[in-house]
Amino acid sequence: MNFDQLKEQWNKEDSDVHIPDTIEQLKESKHPIEKIQKSMKKEFPAQVISIILIGFFPMLFQFPPSQYTIYYISYALLVVVSCYYLFGFYQFYKQADLYTGNTRNSLWKIYHELKLNMERYQSFGFLLLPHFIITLGLVAYNLLEKKGESLADISHQHQISLILLVLIGVLSVVASIILWTKYFYGPSAKQLENILNEMDE
């Protein structure tokens, strides 16, 4: 056999493909990039509702009005960055021309979108942390105040335990966010990176 013979047979081969009569008959996509886009769509309402609900924490935890300014400065920051993040993910979801360019451009585009979304998820998660620490701090302060105590009344040992607890909590959350994004996006990004490297060889 040789390539000329193969080409001849290739050209003669019947195309055994079923083309549906309507688009509705197409099954749901199993494409990994499409799956990422769909899970983003599913997360979207939950994220918006969570951000709105976080805005009601001062009322829920009965913060004194004097603490509203501190809380809402932090909250405003959270809202601004969340909007940037949600807009970015909406743009990625709406992208319909990921596959139409030449292969190198197409793969780079998808690869960068995945990487960018990893960063967006991480920055979103990291931004929630200081806000929740501020919220927890205010809740703790108010609870102690109700008992007629203050943070200064806590024993030295308890203060160290509290700091350690916050530190471990923060580190665990940061690690979980990084590991989660790597688990979610990492394999696809890695495979794309390998193909792009092969193109340069």
Add this chain to the structure above:
Amino acid sequence: MSNPTETAFLKLVNQHKGILYKASRIYADSVEDREDLQQEILIQLWKSYQNFKGNSEFSTWMYRVAINTAITYLKKEKKRSNNHTDAPAHFEVQQEDYNPTKDRQLEIFYNAVQELNSLEKAVIFYFMEGMSHKEIGNNLGLSEGNARVKLNRTKEKIQHIIKKSGYEF
């Protein structure tokens, strides 16, 4: 009831369904995987069709969407050899693929292609479709020279795999 855009799209896809069939034969080795891939390509074609301005031939555009979708389908890749000498000593034409009316040589070729990586599959697909080095390079985003080098390497690799499997090439 389908709308005119949908009808026009399905008609065009029907005219060029060979691209769909052959891309799926190159990228998937079981009937089930092939059907899945054909579905994925159709979905991506339809999604992208809204932005198809007709600046290029429909077939040129379809080639790109089909190959880019197949490459990024990213199913867990089979452990394949990077080295020619690690190619399987012999492969049988799979029973599910075997059709006495089809030429056996092409089946042997399709089986050998499964040993290639996704970029090599794209290169050999475009070559089999009769594209020049320049056209292969344009579709993949490579220079003409790089496309030539990659095609020669891929052809050598296929030859080696087929020979290693006990067939003459």
